[in-house]
């Protein structure tokens with residue numbers, strides 16, 4: 001039985017890494033192996049629990065995740081998922097070669113995954129104009145299983161942002177990795193999507 | 199738990215994400231490289247990826263032509279319409295996917311698996327072996343595996359002659375007829391019946407040689423009762439490795455046989471009166487109880503129906519006036535007579 005690959009992608013700092021860990025928690029997986037791949041040929045394998053992973057892999061700094069971090073989640077004896085956290089995509093060509101390599105890995109994984117989980121930041125979109133990155137990620141939805149989530153809806157001024165996002169993308173799940181809001185619906189939708197294309 | 203995790207571990211080591219993606223579609227790896235080298239923005243890469251997706255879909259359609267795809271669809275529909283046979287249907291679809299992907303890989307100049315498609319069909323008479331073989335022939339023609347896809351159905355008597363040399367010639371003739379399609383040998387185990395001295399052995403040797411001389415030019419299907427076929431393969435170990443695909447045709451349940459009857463009647467534009475339907479159910483149940491081996495499965499159903507259709511004709515032709523309803527309906531008495539003379 002081959003594990004399904006779910007790619008988590010989006011712009012930087014939208015909460016991709018946080019979402020990976022929150023999803024794991026809601027799937028009842030508290031300990032896992034994670035493989036860090038920076039595209040240099042060497043891969044690093046770690047065994048983490050949720051708290052440790054959060055300490056090491058989530059930060060308020062931009063472009064904190066560099067490369068693909070693949071979580072191997074054993075959901076049950078017969079169900080395994082690969083949850084792939086990725087480097088945030090920028091609108092422009094980034095000056096850092098390491099980050100460009102990271103983004104290249106995101107693009108490669110995009111072509112290879114069974115489902116694309118697109119994360120947007122509702123807090124940011126209350127002021128910012130819509131990004132070409134998000135428009136183009138959403139467009140991938142017509143060629144493969146796709147789910148969009150608007151994250152950080154716990155934040156006080158996220159409601160305008162959520163509306164902005166909903167105007168651009170047809171179906172979005174509002175959620176917060178901080179409060180856990182919306183994660184149950186996300187989990188259900190993921191299960192449905194992956195069943196459909198198995 | 200520990201073992202399971204290690205399993206995931208090894209699996210991933212073998213199947214490196216970045217390299218598999220790169221190998222799969224060269225154009226894609228170019229896009230990835232352009233991002234890495236800073237020649238294009240990630241946004242541009244997303245757009246190119248999307249265009250590539252559309253192009254690929256277009257290409258697929260072009261290569262096989264829309265006609266062709268429709269044909270494949272209607273053949274698969276024909277397969278799906280058969281009653282039961284769930285495993286067989288899945289296997290055929292698996293084969294279809296396998297062949298299609300090997301084609302795509304060949305197009306991308308990737309290493310391909312050899313397509314050895316000779317098969318063993320095991321099952322009692324009337325379980326659908328010939329029917330499925332015929333569908334596979336048509337499917338393989340559309341998939342480009344066989345140029346003609348026709349089915350030549352033979353048995354021992356068509357291959358084995360009366361004197362030395364005669365058998366070889368007859369067998370070669372049948373192979374020749376089957377080139378471009380499928381040679382289907384029913385009750386194939388009977389070729390090994392008489393032991394070393396039997397001419398059946400000669401036929402087997404000719405077939406094995408033909409499989410080498412005419413590689414990729416025809417597909418050989420050996421069919422017969424499960425136990426006999428198992429024994430046949432056991433005593434001819436050289437043959438076993440040449441037939442990688444085995445399909446088992448289970449006996450139909452009473453319910454399935456009734457569904458098959460309904461299907462056959464519908465296709466022929468007949469229906470059963472209420473008491474006739476009950477009678478058919480009774481006949482089928484008793485045959486299944488008596489034992490499938492002799493029951494004849496779907497063939498029994500077909501025989502009953504065809505005989506009943508003839509009886510009905512005799513019954514109606516005597517009448518002065520025949521209504522549309524009467525023309526459509528098979529009655530209790532048609533069925534009764536259909537089975538009376540031991541069929």
Ligand SMILES: Nc1nc2c(ncn2[C@@H]2O[C@H](COP(=O)(O)OP(=O)(O)OP(=O)(O)O)[C@@H](O)[C@H]2O)c(=O)[nH]1
Pocket residue numbers: 011012013014015016017018019057058059060061062063064065066086087088151152153154155175176177178179
């Ligand atoms: N208020 C709020 N903050 C969140 C939420 N989810 C994530 N954050 C914060 O957003 C910041 C970025 O989170 P990450 O999960 O590291 O985001 P990312 O998309 O992986 O970022 P990079 O890997 O750096 O591109 C962190 O400070 C998180 O604590 C949320 O639902 N609500």
Ligand SMILES: Nc1ncnc2c1ncn2[C@@H]1O[C@H](COP(=O)(O)OP(=O)(O)O)[C@@H](O)[C@H]1O
Pocket residue numbers: 279280281282283321322323324325326327328329330458461496497500
């Ligand atoms: N699953 C099925 N659904 C409908 N008709 C069937 C099915 N299996 C067999 N038949 C019909 O039963 C008859 C005998 O089937 P056949 O393929 O010749 O069996 P076999 O080759 O195994 O002896 C044919 O007329 C066929 O159309």
Ligand SMILES: [Mg+2]
Pocket residue numbers: 016017018057058064065085086
């Ligand atoms: Mg991150």
Ligand SMILES: [Mg+2]
Pocket residue numbers: 324327328329384
């Ligand atoms: Mg037959």
